[in-house]
Amino acid sequence: MNSLKASASSLRSTVFLLMILIFTKPINSKDFLQCMASKFSTANVYTKESTLYSSLLLKSQKNPRWLNSTLAFKPLYIVTPSQEPEIGVTVLCSREHGLQVRVRSGGHDYEGLSYLSRAHFVLIDLVHLREIRINMEDQTLWVQSGATLGELYYNIAQRSSTYGFPAGVCPTVGVGGHISGGGLGVLTRKYGLVADHVMDARLVDVNGRVLDRKLMGEELFWAVRGGGGASFGVITAWKIKMVPVPLTVTVFTVHKTLEQGANKLVDRWQQIADKLPDDLFIRIIVQNVGGGSYGVKKTVQASFNSMFLGNVQSLISVMELIFPEMEVGAKDCKEVSWIESILYFAGHPSGTSREVLLDRDHQLYKSYFKAKSDFVNQIIPETALQQAWERQLQVDEAYMVMEPLGGMMNHIPETQLAFPHRGGNLYNIQYIVKWKVNEAEEARRHIHWVRMLHAFMSPYVSKSPRTAYFNYRDLDLGINGNNGTTSYLEARVWGTKYFKNNFERLAKAKRRIDPSNFFRDEQSIPPFG
Incomplete structure (x- = not known):
């Protein structure tokens, strides 16, 4: 069954490629420019011949696996508007001359849809609209x-x-x-x-x-x-x-490998994560560690990554009451300001200046990857998670990020906003696989791997439909x-x-x-x- 699902995914990719070759027509590159010039200005319009075109296109792409993609066109024009009327004119001129538009704010679309298209298009990059x-x-x-x-x-x-x-x-x-x-x-x-x-x-x-x-x-x-x-x-x-x-929040991260009983702690976390006090957030990042050339055994590690809206003493009291198995002590915790907690969760070392948050193009957040997601509404058997994590040892860099829901989410109806994943969900999972070299075979191998992991998890997650998070585009x-x-x-x-x-x-x-x-x-x- 899993192999059939993987074959279906491969077939969809093939169809995706073939459809690029259909429904395309010649575009007169001058028409759009003339339209922009007559209705507004071309000062912020860049063609493929512009010296800044490549840097503008590549700068915000956070998933470089799309750089050499043959599955879609790159933009005929990049427009970097500085005011709303300029966007309106770009939309009108695109419509008038048979072009699509794509809009990019940060460049994090997981499937590159904010800067690639199967049709000729104009990229509207909002980099100058940041007030x-x-x-x-x-x-x-x-x-x-x-x-x-x-x-x-x-x-x-x-x-x-x-x-x-x-x-x-x-x-x-x-x-x-x-x-x-x-x-x-x-x-x-x-x-x-x-x-x-x-x-x-x-x-x-x-x-x-x-x-x-x-x-x-x-x-x-x-x-x-x-x-x-x-x-x-x-x-x-x-x-x-x-x-x-609050003026002070408390953060901690506790690491446990499979050999140190990570699976037991994760099982316990599943039972309580959505029922914790609303002031307490504990997510789990499961990843590969060890291996390499230093004789360290390759294994899987679960990191319990947390923030509590309060001081250390209050946090420890809460943890001793509801999650004593974690054995969190003062030595594991650090009191910080809210903005320092942002730096902490972003992976920056202690003492990093908050000015790093102004770096839109920090290399820490760029990688070749493929991701998928699930919402979980019943406890996953410990044996199933163990098998899933053992599969992670088949690749060099893979993650399962498990983020708790519950709390306020249980009190907001599914129809309150378009986002429907509210009460009844224990947590969501993001599956991520990364690789180092942007080569077709490397991408194919890793994408196949994460698809197979996703297929393996099918019996244990939401059903009818099997739900996913739109921001984790798939x-x-x-x-x-x-x-x-x-x-x-x-x-x-x-x-x-x-x-x-x-x-x-x-x-x-x-x-x-x-x-x-x-x-x-x-x-x-x-x-x-």
């Missing part, structure tokens, strides 16, 4: 979509040590994509998703209009919070309510046809895995705002009908 305006009087902020999470975290910390933002742990992720996909993070159990705290948004639609919440209406505003913004237009900015954080779940021909019913194959029953409502919102399906990609939401 952050904070209002401490009402604890709100406006952030433009081209800013990164790191830039946002930094700016909040510069203004306040008692307010934060419940988003993800990778600081180079773009705000635009992260929020529109929902936004899981360390504070999710306490405050929910980042999208749960969005109060307003600004979006450029298919007609070049700039819409705020009032103008777009509540259905579209619902859709872009967790449903992925790129299906509906170009989201340029978000208004967000900040959340309170084209193996299904892809749309080219030329905008995919129907709503066809797209349900992958759409219900990300959005469950919310997919129909998303498709109806799409029909209202973009009935011609101009904003589309391999996993965009088609109009209902």
Whole structure:
């Protein structure tokens, strides 16, 4: 059965390649430029002949395995708008001359869909739209979509040590994509998703209009919070309510190998992770360690990576009561500020300056990889996890990241936003495999491996549908046809895995705002009908 599933995945990839050769037509490269010049300016438009084209294209790509991809076109033009009207004109000129658009805020799309396409296209890179305006009087902020999470975290910390933002742990992720996909993070159990705290948004639609919440209406505003913004237009900015954080938080990471009883601790974690106090977040990162040329045995290690919204003494009291098996002591813990905890979870050494959060292109977050995801709603047998981890020894660098849910997520209905993975889920899993050399055979071998691991886990995770997290994009779940021909019913194959029953409502919102399906990609939401 697993081999059949892997064959199906390979077949989808072959179809993906063949469809590039179909439905393409010659493009007059001058028409788009003339349109931009007549309606706005070409000052921020770069062609393939421009000296800055390559650096602009490559700079924000966080998964370099797409650099030599033959599966899609690179952009005919890169536009780096400095204001919203420029985006509107880019959209109109693209429509007028038969070009698609792709939008990039941080470049972290797992499948490269923010900078590659099977059709000729224009890349709208929001790198110049990064303004952050904070209002401490009402604890709100406006952030433009081209800013990164790191830039946002930094700016909040510069203004306040008692307010934060419940988003993800990778600081180079773009705000635009992260929020529109929902936004899981360390504070999710306490405050929910980042999208749960969005109060307003600004979006450029298919007609070049700039819409705020009032103008777009509540259905579209619902859709872009967790449903992925790129299906509906170009989201340029978000208004967000900040959340309170204590002056002192406590972090710890405890490492246990299989030989040290990691499997028993993970089994215990499964039983309590979603029921922990909302102030306590404990995720598990399972990875390969050892091996190499130093005679150290290769094994699998589980790292219990945690933050507690309080001091060390309070944390230890909680752990002794609900998770004594972990044997966490003061020596394992460190009291830090909230912004220092951001650096800690991002993998920076103690004492690193917070200015590192302003580095949009930090090499720490670039690698060749393929990822998949699951949501778990029942405890996975210890023996099954043991077998999964033993499979990790087949490759050099692989991870299973297990992040707890529960807490506030249990109190928010599935239909509150487009993101549906709320109560009933114990935790989510992200499977990641990385490799060092960007060669076709290396990529094929590692991608096959993670697909087989994902297939092995099928009996133990959510079912009907087997769900996945949209921000962990995975084209193996299904892809749309080219030329905008995919129907709503066809797209349900992958759409219900990300959005469950919310997919129909998303498709109806799409029909209202973009009935011609101009904003589309391999996993965009088609109009209902």
